[in-house]
Amino acid sequence: MGRAGTGSSCIVMISLLAVVVGVAGAGRQPFRRHLAAADADASPVGICASAVAIHGYKCQEFDVKTDNGYILNLQRIPQGVVPDNSTNRPPVVLQHGVLVDGVTWLLNSPQQSLAFILADSGFDVWIVNARGTRFSRKHASLDPNKSEFWNWTWDDLVAHDLPAVFGFVHQQTGQKIHYVGHSMGTLMALAMFSEGKQINMVKSAALLSPIAYLSHMTTKLCVVAAKAFMGEMTSFFGFAEFNPKGQAVESLLKYFCAQPGVDCYDMLTALTGTNCCLNASTIQYFLKNEPQSTSTLNLVHFAQTVRDGIVRKYDYGKTKENQGHYGQPKPPVYNLSNIPHDLPLFLSYGGQDALSDVKDVQTLLDALRSHDVGKLHVQYVEDYGHLDFIMGVTAKDVVYNQVASFFKNYN
Numbered sequence: 237m238g239r240a241g242t243g244s245s246c247i248v249m250i251s252l253l254a255v256v257v258g259v260a261g262a263g264r265q266p267f268r269r270h271l272a273a274a275d276a277d278a279s280p281v282g283i284c285a286s287a288v289a290i291h292g293y294k295c296q297e298f299d300v301k302t303d304n305g306y307i308l309n310l311q312r313i314p315q316g317v318v319p320d321n322s323t324n325r326p327p328v329v330l331q332h333g334v335l336v337d338g339v340t341w342l343l344n345s346p347q348q349s350l351a352f353i354l355a356d357s358g359f360d361v362w363i364v365n366a367r368g369t370r371f372s373r374k375h376a377s378l379d380p381n382k383s384e385f386w387n388w389t390w391d392d393l394v395a396h397d398l399p400a401v402f403g404f405v406h407q408q409t410g411q412k413i414h415y416v417g418h419s420m421g422t423l424m425a426l427a428m429f430s431e432g433k434q435i436n437m438v439k440s441a442a443l444l445s446p447i448a449y450l451s452h453m454t455t456k457l458c459v460v461a462a463k464a465f466m467g468e469m470t471s472f473f474g475f476a477e478f479n480p481k482g483q484a485v486e487s488l489l490k491y492f493c494a495q496p497g498v499d500c501y502d503m504l505t506a507l508t509g510t511n512c513c514l515n516a517s518t519i520q521y522f523l524k525n526e527p528q529s530t531s532t533l534n535l536v537h538f539a540q541t542v543r544d545g546i547v548r549k550y551d552y553g554k555t556k557e558n559q560g561h562y563g564q565p566k567p568p569v570y571n572l573s574n575i576p577h578d579l580p581l582f583l584s585y586g587g588q589d590a591l592s593d594v595k596d597v598q599t600l601l602d603a604l605r606s607h608d609v610g611k612l613h614v615q616y617v618e619d620y621g622h623l624d625f626i627m628g629v630t631a632k633d634v635v636y637n638q639v640a641s642f643f644k645n646y647n
Contacts (some may be wrong), residue, residue: 333419509590
C-alpha cells in the first residue's frame with residue numbers, strides 16, 4: 237500500500253483513523269492550518285482514456301452537479317467490448333469506498349474487473365468518482381484549496397451526491413438502476429435507502445464488504461492506535477483536506493508503525509487483514525492511482541461510528557449545535573430496518589475481512605431481519621478479505637458472476 241515501513245494508506249485507512257481522529261466530537265468548523273496539497277502526481281488523463289478505451293471499450297465522461305454545487309465526474313461504459321445493437325441495456329451504478337476513486341473497479345484485466353464484466357454481460361455501466369477525489373475536485377463556487385470545500389462528511393454523500401448521480405443516470409437512461417457499492421459505497425446506499433431517497437429509481441443493490449456497524453474491526457494498526465492514543469494526536473488533523481500522500485499523514489503512520497507488535501512492511505495486511513487473492517501487478521497499478529483525498533471530517537464521522545456502535549448522522553459534539561442542526565440533542569439514527577422490505581439486496585462478505593468484520597455484518601443482517609423472504613441474498617466467502625472484493629483475481633467466479641445473475645433476475 238506504500239513504502240515499506242511507513243507507507244500511504246488506501247481504502248482502508250479508515251480503520252486506523254477511526255481510532256485516532258474521532259474520540260472527541262469535533263465541530264464542523266473551518267480548520268486553522270494550511271490545507272494539504274492536492275496529489276501532484278495525479279495524472280491529468282481521465283479514467284476513460286487511461287483505463288477503459290485502451291481495452292477497446294466505448295467510454296463516455298460526464299460531470300454531474302449536486303444540489304449544493306459539487307461537481308462529480310462519472311464514466312459510462314455503455315456496452316461490452318463486442319458491439320451489438322441492443323437497446324435499453326439496464327444501468328448499473330458502481331460506487332467505490334473511501335480514499336480511492338472509480339478506477340478501483342478497473343484494476344484487473346477486462347476478464348477480471350467488475351465494470352468490464354458487467355458491460356460484457358449486457359449492462360450499461362456508470363462509474364462514480366466521489367467528491368474530493370482527483371477528478372471530482374470541482375464546485376460551482378468553492379475552491380478545493382480552501383477549507384470550505386472540505387466541510388462535509390458521508391452524510392452529505394448520502395443527502396446530496398448519491399441522489400444526484402441516481403437522478404442523472406435515471407434521466408439519461410429512462411430506467412431504474414442497479415447499484416453496486418464497496419465499503420463506504422455500501423454505507424452510502426444503506427443510509428440513503430433507509431431514508432427513502434431515490435427508492436423509486438432503484439431496481440436492486442449489491443453490497444460488497446458491507447460497512448455499517450464498525451465495532452469489531454480487528455486490524456493490528458487499529459488495536460495499537462487505540463492503546464497509544466493521546467489527546468495531542470489530534471494536532472495531526474489541523475487541516476480540512478485529508479491527503480493520504482501528505483506529510484502529516486505519513487508522519488502519523490510512521491509513529492504507529494514504530495509501535496511494538498506492528499509490522500507495517502505489509503501495509504495491506506496490517507490495515508485490512510489477510511487478502512487471499514491479490515495479484516502483485518494489480519497492487520502496483522493500484523498504487524499508481526491511489527490513494528485519494530477525502531475530508532478530514534468524513535473520517536471523524538467514521539470514527540464516531542466506531543466509537544458509538546450505531547449508524548447515525550454527524551455528531552457536532554455539543555448539545556446546542558446538534559439541536560441547531562437536527563432539532564434534538566443527539567444526531568438522528570439511520571434506521572436501517574426502514575429500508576423497503578421488498579428492495580432486492582445482495583450482500584457479500586468475507587471471513588477474513590478485518591474491516592467489515594463478520595460480527596458487524598451479522599448486526600447489519602439483524603437490522604434487515606424483516607426483509608422479504610427471497611429479496612435478501614447473502615453470500616459468505618470464507619477466505620476473502622476486504623480488498624479481494626474489488627481486486628481479487630478470483631472475484632469473477634466467486635462474486636461477480638453471482639452479482640450479474642442477481643441483477644438479471646430483477647430486470
